[in-house]
Amino acid sequence: MRADITVLPGDGIGPEVTAAAVAVLRKVACQFGHVFEFNEQLIGGIAIDTCGEPLPQATIDACVNSDAVLLGAVGGPKWSDPQARVRPEQGLLGLRAKLGVFANLRPLRVHPRLASLSPLKAENLVGVDLLFVRELTGGAYFGKKSREDDVAIDECRYSVAEVERVVRRACELAKARKRRLTSVDKANVLETSRLWRTTTERVVAEYPEIELEHQLVDSMAMLLLTRPASYDVIVTENLFGDILTDEAAALAGSLGVSPSASLGAGRLGLYEPIHGSAPDIAGQGVANPIGAILSAALLLRHSLGLEAEASELEAAVDAVLDSAELTRDLGGNASTSEVTESVLAKLNSRQQAAA
CATH class of the missing domain: 3.40.718.10 (Isopropylmalate Dehydrogenase)
Incomplete structure (x- = not known):
């Protein structure tokens, strides 16, 4: 080649x-x-x-x-x-x-020799093998921004098409792994997250072999530290993915x-x-x-x-x-x-x- x-x-x-x-x-x-x-x-x-x-x-x-x-x-x-x-x-x-x-x-795997460098207990790191799929071109990072006097605005915007393509990529990756997909959002508060969740459910329905779980971003931040081995492929929007992947990187030492x-x-x-x-x-x-x-x-x-x-x-x-x-x-x-x-x-x- x-x-x-x-x-x-x-x-x-x-x-x-x-x-x-x-x-x-x-x-x-x-x-x-x-x-x-x-x-x-x-x-x-x-x-x-x-x-x-x-x-x-x-x-x-x-x-x-x-x-x-x-x-x-x-x-x-x-x-x-x-x-x-x-x-x-x-x-x-x-x-x-x-x-x-x-x-x-x-991707995140914890090499046994590096487990002692992680802030987590070694027993919580056994079997950790995660793949984060973060949407990269939408959300608050790319939305309209404005500032006037003492007010600043960052628009968080997502379209159905943007969500579909990243979730579909995550499903294809999950098919080659353990066939488990966790979608992370804030659907109890944010309208963009509600669109994210409904679109994710529709796309994953095309993959009957994939087991889908939803997690709110705040609870996911806690679960990554308490039971990271429970997860396989994790898909989420831009801002949430930026934060969660840096948090998870600490697990590797x-x-x-x-x-x-x-x-x-x-x-x-x-x-x-x-x-x-x-x-x-x-x-x-x-x-x-x-x-x-x-x-x-x-x-x-x-x-x-x-x-x-x-x-x-x-x-x-x-x-x-x-x-x-x-x-x-x-x-x-x-x-x-x-x-x-x-x-x-x-x-x-x-x-x-x-x-």
Whole structure:
């Protein structure tokens, strides 16, 4: 297979972790006989400094003409003024809109070696294997905004079509897992949530094999901490999903190990670790590359259709975690490059064992 991958390192530790992910993708391509071409472009704060805007047209053109997009992180104290006319986050939101990605996938498994780093008791983490599907282009983040004197308004808007497409994607994913779907809303208060719930019920009726459960967002926030192993695929709207997925990431012991994929109607997707730009450790060579590397595995699976390669990469990461080659956020002292080299070595040894 030949694939064109646009790489957007971004700000802070973004360049460090995307370099690790690219190195691993090059190794996978070599091992499995693929050709991956990488095209690096600007986004976020570095794009503002270089071009005056967070999402240059050259970046848009490269992304829409590629097979997949790999992103590092955007933002940092230099560009943190919320009153600024141009901000790094506008680049990310704009890119999601340009790519038409509406479903954000955040898988969460708790590796046994990392369970002790979680704030939850170890016994509550046994069997945790979640997949969040967050609607990505609607809701309060994209609604009309206004401010006048001492009043501010953020419109939360959803259409039936927006809900249908993300719930249908969640159902398709649930079919390949345990066939359980939890829909999270606030239907006892919000009209958008009532539309969300009725639309979800109608879509899930097309999938008789799927067991549907509704949860209110406030109770779901509690249940994720008390019995996370009870859930499989969780689908929810944009704002709720943003909050719940960051809460759930704490179960894994560190934001540094969690990947994400943002998908649309086709195969083109946007892949990024869920952590931020971490400017306090940028340039020190200590950033955890696991989240970016696992995002590369999602890229292989969802945009390139390379399931065997994705599974092999995930197994190599598991082997590295088993061997306790950990960065300092996980209680170790390994550098970014050392963890990356360990993943590459595990990929090599697994190939030799299979030969």
